[in-house]
Amino acid sequence: MKAVIWHNPACGTSRKTLAILEEAPDVEVEVVQYLKTPYTAGKLRQLFRDAGLTAREALRLRGTDAEERGLPDADDDAIIAAMAANPAYVNRPFVETEKGVRFCRPQDLVREIL
Structure with missing residues (x-):
């Protein structure tokens, strides 16, 4: 499964969400640093x-x-x-997978779409 995270590396919640994605089995993560790529x-x-x-x-x-x-x-x-x-x-992070989109505050909400 592919997951796209709109990420800000300066944000703790965004970093924690990215870590969950990177640790999830069979998830290909695309990171969009939205401050650089609006x-x-x-x-x-x-x-x-x-x-x-x-x-x-x-x-x-x-x-x-x-x-x-x-x-x-x-x-x-x-x-x-x-x-x-x-x-x-834009508040962060947003994550999109084939199962939907979540505003991941708190970061554990990302699990709903994995």
């Missing part, structure tokens, strides 16, 4: 839809200026546009 708006919409989240629920507030920019009160289109322009606004 999301497209279309990919964000697909990940959020498949994970059952709204853009607002996936918005990272800590360590960003999202609140000052009014993003928590913006509509999904505005949030997604801001996320595509600045991927630091």
Whole structure:
């Protein structure tokens, strides 16, 4: 099975999720460092839809200026546009496999799609 993780190596939860993936038998892991290879708006919409989240629920507030920019009160289109322009606004990590997409906070949620 292939698993894609949108990863930030500076994030402890992201590192723990990646470790679970790397230790799982028969899982081929693709790591996308989204700060270097940003999301497209279309990919964000697909990940959020498949994970059952709204853009607002996936918005990272800590360590960003999202609140000052009014993003928590913006509509999904505005949030997604801001996320595509600045991927630091996306909370992490997201993992996608053939079994679905999970926002892996906590990291053990990744096991649901392995």
